[in-house]
Amino acid sequence: MDFATVSEKLATGRLGGALSRLLPATPVWEREWDVCCILDGCRLDLMREVAAVGHDALPGPEAVDSLWSVGSQSAEWMDRTFGPAHRAEMARTAYVTGNPFSSQSCEHILVTSDEVLPLSADDFGVFHEAWRDEWVDDEISTIPPGSLTDAAIAVWREREALGIDRVLVHYMQPHAPFRSQPGWFFGSADIEHWGQFTDGDDGANGDDEDLELADLSPEEREALEALAEAEDDGGDSMNDPWLRVRDGDLSFEAVWGAYRDNLEWVLDDLTRLLENCDGRVAMTSDHGNGVGEFGVWSHPPGTPVPAVRRVPWVVREGRDRETCDPGLPDGIRDRDGNAAGDEIGSRLEALGYK
Known part of the structure; x- marks a missing residue:
């Protein structure tokens, strides 16, 4: 067993989980903010890199501070943030989320409790699971930032009527899938459209709609071959670009560039939020991503590795110039939170989770 494998097992095993609990983590509630934007899966060095180049939503890199997150994976972060x-x-906060883990029980994630997830409307002053209505299965399967920004602006402007004084908005970017590289990702909806694939024999279920490899373009054949390889390995790396870098399937430079583009995608929309919300707007993340530090790749739960747990903290002053006028999402006051389990599962799978 090589050093990287040993390091990974230590960092992600019981010892890592125990050490993870000892980190000086800071819940977002302990910081001052009016609107707090969670940029899912954003590494600290990525944020500082984009700040150094310059972006309207960010200060200079010297003003990109950091904190230790309470978790190394979204469900773990939710479990400890909403305990x-x-x-x-929470009773005075609106939680606008694009992350489908909000409705998962997560019994399979051993570092989470059984007290918090799934979340419900009773947990918050306002609870809006934007992913239920705004999820897009297009070139990639995700929720773009625009609908979350619209909801956050509308809720913040109606905060007095809604009885809240804070808005916590959970964006899915820069987390994969990456808008600039749709061919890397295999959302479950797309796979279902393709049906059963064979090497020229009849389909496994005899359906006339099943496709054969001969009917596919070279790009589709390549995608299926990558999918088959991922399934042979247990499926863990199918939609996770960091694991594919580890396995040599993708280059680090290519993945980092796409990761950065996803951050710029959400930051472009945060520029709009800053122009339409008065008050202190914070930007942070639930976790980062390991790129081999201590043998850790991606963001397994219960991991104490700094690359995964030390996340950005940026504060800007927003000023409402009324450059847009979104309405409150339908049903934001009385959403019952029910959704089919297969819908939630397929959306988590598209984000790289099993």
């Missing part, structure tokens, strides 16, 4: 100790803050 019983924070109920008073």
